Structures are given as structure tokens and as C-alpha cells.
Amino acid sequence: MRQLRDLQIPLYQTQKIRLWRALQQLQELACKVTSSASVTIADTIPVNHEDGVLKGHGTSELDGEVVATLCGIVERVNKLVYVRALRARYKPEVGDVIVGRVTEVAPKRWRLEINFSQDAVLMLSSMNLPDGIQRQRTAVDELTMPSIFEENDVVCAEVHGFQHDGSLHLQARSQKYGKLERGQLLMVPPYLVKRRKQHFLSLVNRHKWYFHYLEKISIDLILGCNGFIWVGEHVEARDNMVEDQETKPEQQNSKLSGISMRLEEQERTYTPLETRQSICRIANAVRVLSSLGLGLNVEVIMETVELSISLNLDINEMLGAEFCVQTAEREVERRSLLSKKKG
Structure with missing residues (x-):
């Protein structure tokens, strides 16, 4: 085969x-x-x-x-x-959730590699600015573009449509889109990622193996329709208007608030060892499934992770030959049970 x-x-x-x-x-x-x-x-x-x-x-x-x-x-x-x-490049459709890497910071736009025949374009006017205010973009905003996304940054966006010149345009007008940090970017054949209603998955106490292995760990998994998959530390998406109201300090506590905010920033830049190990384990599960040509969804990925834990395998041992064979055999059992239930 x-x-x-x-x-x-x-x-x-x-x-x-x-x-x-x-x-x-x-x-x-x-x-x-x-x-x-x-x-x-x-x-x-x-x-x-x-x-x-x-x-x-x-x-x-x-x-x-x-x-x-x-x-x-x-x-x-x-x-x-x-x-x-099966081995064709990604064919975009409007509304697709994609993950890409910035290749160029151009005037009023970023260019992203998304596994398409040409780079996609993310216009400055098609994304939320850090301040969250809806307004026209100015020359000052254009000068600060490298501080938002720079070359080689990993970005999540949505396919907005094609222009007359054939270029693919993206948009990132929601808090769930934007720059991705503290994680791994994986590249798999696009046909392994089926279009679904939900491509953003927060693995927070939703699987039974968390209770005996990763009780306090939370991971974000983004299955890009273009075959780019992101596995990273969980980030809470917050509404800027709510955040401004909650963090608006009183005049007498401004200094204390500034110190606490700096301490929080230092904590956010550090990813705990357990979280990094969890990211690597989930990423290796994706690599094994991709090498076997198996479709990727959260259930199959997490069952592969659970199989590696039940076998007491180290993270690096998941990429060995025996675990690859066991994963294929486990998938046969899973699909056989599903077909019997449907029958």
C-alpha cells in the first residue's frame, strides 16, 4: 500500500x-x-x-x-x-480556518505561507489592532506593523476570499485569531484535516487521561484546513472592552497595579515543563497519525496520546516503529467497533 x-x-x-x-x-x-x-x-x-x-x-x-x-x-x-x-496542495474555501507563517511585512499587509500555490495576504485593515478599537488605520498603525507580526511569526486567520488578481485574502477580526506562541507548528497533508464546525480545540479537563496524568495542564489545538496544525499552551481569549473595565485602576492604586501587571507578564513568558511535555506528546501523536495517512480529529489524536501513556512510553519512543504499528492496529479496533455499532 x-x-x-x-x-x-x-x-x-x-x-x-x-x-x-x-x-x-x-x-x-x-x-x-x-x-x-x-x-x-x-x-x-x-x-x-x-x-x-x-x-x-x-x-x-x-x-x-x-x-x-x-x-x-x-x-x-x-x-x-x-x-x-491525495497529495495535492491545499485548495482554499471561504471561511476556512488556516494557520500560516509570515514571510513578508509589506506596506499595509502581511504575506503568509499557507501551503497554497501562492502566499496569502492579510491586510492591516482586515484584523483587530491590539487596542481593540474599531477605527480607520493610520500611517502610525502601518509603522507599527512589525510589532504586531514580524517575519516567521505563526499566525491563525480565516479565509476571506479571492481578489480579482487571484490573490487569496485572509482576515483576523476575532479574538481567537492572531499570533500563536509557545507551541509547535506541524505540517501534514491537507487531505488529513477534514472541514468541521470546530477547528479550535481547547484541551482543558475534557479527556479522562487528564485526571491521572495532566490534571492541571491545558493545551490549545488548532487544526488548520491547509494542513498546518498548531499545538501550544492554552491562551484565554478575552474581550478587550471587558478587560479594559476590569483592569482600569483607580488613581491611588496605579503604581501597585503596574507592578502586578509586570509580574503577570513575567509569568506568562514562562511555559512550565509539564506543559511543554504535553505539547510534545500531542505533537508526536499527530506525527504518527500523519505518517500512517490517518485522518486527524481530536478524538483520534487524544486516543493515540492515551495509548502512549497506557504503554508507559516516553515522548521520544512514540516515534518508534512498534508504536506506529500499535497505533494502526488500535485504529482498526476503533473503526471496527464503530461499524458494528452503526450496523
């Missing part, structure tokens, strides 16, 4: 057999659920020629049979049959 050939982890012969068997079972289960099949180049696509099938992208006719001309998933829309490529 393609996932087995692309896997960069060295495997013993028995591990190869176990992994091949698990991936084969996963493909069979997927075909039962979606009635779609994965194909490689020159594979025959079964069709009903009596219906006047239309050959779409990724297909061709050879000796009276419809064959695939690229690797991907067979899709059918009425009489049209085509192959959706």
Missing part, C-alpha cells in the same frame, strides 16, 4: 506484516463506510458503461476500461467519475 511504501520508519519483517495487515483492514473498512476506493496509477475503476459514464480528472480509457492516472480517492457525481488526488 502507498502508506507503507511512503513510511520512513525502519520496520522489522514482522512489523511490516502487521502494519500491512492493519492498513489493508483500514482500507476495507473505509470502502464499506464511504463506498469510495483509493487507487494508484493504472488501477482499474469499476464503472457501469451502460449508464454513459463521464471520465473526469485523473481518469483515462485503456482497452475499454476506465483506469486511474494518479493516486487518490475515486469520487462519483451522478455519471461523472474522477479521482481526487
Whole structure:
């Protein structure tokens, strides 16, 4: 199978057999659920020629049979049959939550790498300023742009739309968007991240393994539709108007308030060791699932983390061959149980 050939982890012969068997079972289960099949180049696509099938992208006719001309998933829309490529670049849609890296600070805009055919544009007018006041942007705001985002900063934003010149424009008009710090940026194939209602996930006491392992740890997980995934320390998004009212000091306590604010800033710049270990463990779970070509969602990621904890594995041991095979076998069990419940 393609996932087995692309896997960069060295495997013993028995591990190869176990992994091949698990991936084969996963493909069979997927075909039962979606009635779609994965194909490689020159594979025959079964069709009903009596219906006047239309050959779409990724297909061709050879000796009276419809064959695939690229690797991907067979899709059918009425009489049209085509192959959706798995290794293609990200195709943006309006409203997509994406994570990107700043490549340039240009006049009145930032350019971001988002795994698209060209860099996306985030206009200064399309984001909230640090003061939170809704107003027209001035020349002073443009001069302070590098203090908001600078090159190589990781930023979360939303796809706003395409312009006439073909450029992709982003927006960050909510408190949940903006600069991401104290975490890891992971890059996976975009097809592994399905579009969902919720792409911002705060892992705060929502999984049972927190109660015996990470009782006081909170992590933010952002699944970007473009295949960029952020795992970092949890940050509370607050309304600026509420924050201004709460922190507005009285005249006689202004000095004391300033000192306490400086102390809070020092505390916020430090990420505890336990939190960093949790970030690395979750990030390694994403890496393992991505190497196996498995779809990414919070349930699968956290079950992989819990599996590593139940096996008493160190964080670095999660990237070993045996845990990779065990993850695939665990996914087979999970999907088999789901199919039995639905049946």
C-alpha cells in the first residue's frame, strides 16, 4: 500500500506484516463506510458503461476500461467519475480556518505561507489592532506593523476570499485569531484535516487521561484546513472592552497595579515543563497519525496520546516503529467497533 511504501520508519519483517495487515483492514473498512476506493496509477475503476459514464480528472480509457492516472480517492457525481488526488496542495474555501507563517511585512499587509500555490495576504485593515478599537488605520498603525507580526511569526486567520488578481485574502477580526506562541507548528497533508464546525480545540479537563496524568495542564489545538496544525499552551481569549473595565485602576492604586501587571507578564513568558511535555506528546501523536495517512480529529489524536501513556512510553519512543504499528492496529479496533455499532 502507498502508506507503507511512503513510511520512513525502519520496520522489522514482522512489523511490516502487521502494519500491512492493519492498513489493508483500514482500507476495507473505509470502502464499506464511504463506498469510495483509493487507487494508484493504472488501477482499474469499476464503472457501469451502460449508464454513459463521464471520465473526469485523473481518469483515462485503456482497452475499454476506465483506469486511474494518479493516486487518490475515486469520487462519483451522478455519471461523472474522477479521482481526487491525495497529495495535492491545499485548495482554499471561504471561511476556512488556516494557520500560516509570515514571510513578508509589506506596506499595509502581511504575506503568509499557507501551503497554497501562492502566499496569502492579510491586510492591516482586515484584523483587530491590539487596542481593540474599531477605527480607520493610520500611517502610525502601518509603522507599527512589525510589532504586531514580524517575519516567521505563526499566525491563525480565516479565509476571506479571492481578489480579482487571484490573490487569496485572509482576515483576523476575532479574538481567537492572531499570533500563536509557545507551541509547535506541524505540517501534514491537507487531505488529513477534514472541514468541521470546530477547528479550535481547547484541551482543558475534557479527556479522562487528564485526571491521572495532566490534571492541571491545558493545551490549545488548532487544526488548520491547509494542513498546518498548531499545538501550544492554552491562551484565554478575552474581550478587550471587558478587560479594559476590569483592569482600569483607580488613581491611588496605579503604581501597585503596574507592578502586578509586570509580574503577570513575567509569568506568562514562562511555559512550565509539564506543559511543554504535553505539547510534545500531542505533537508526536499527530506525527504518527500523519505518517500512517490517518485522518486527524481530536478524538483520534487524544486516543493515540492515551495509548502512549497506557504503554508507559516516553515522548521520544512514540516515534518508534512498534508504536506506529500499535497505533494502526488500535485504529482498526476503533473503526471496527464503530461499524458494528452503526450496523
